[in-house]
Amino acid sequence: MTDLPDDDDLFAVRPAPRKARARPAAPPPPKPSGPVFRKNPGRLPDECKGKRILAKMRHGGIGRYDEGPMSPKGWPADGQGGCRWKLIGDETDIVEYAIL
DSSP states (O other): OOOOOHHHTTOOOOOOOOOOOOOOOOOOOOSSSOOOOEEEEEEOHHHHHTTTEEEEESSOOOOOOOOOTOOOSSSSSSSTTTOOOOOOOOSSSSEEEEOO
């Protein structure tokens, strides 16, 4: 017996080797479903001028507002009845805010 392949094996058509498939790209991270909170800089941020905000206070709560159907959500960032942005160390300081 010999270790040589049969004549049929020598001329057999073999499929080409498979190419490695590229892995699909990872899906992008999910976008936050709620408002994006930013740190209070201690003054009125330029991006908040003329807008309303949702505020997280130093005491851990979120600033309350009238949830009536005719009332706008959040607090006015500036103008009459606007927020106090200055950080004075009080528990009612705005620590983080989100633009609505």
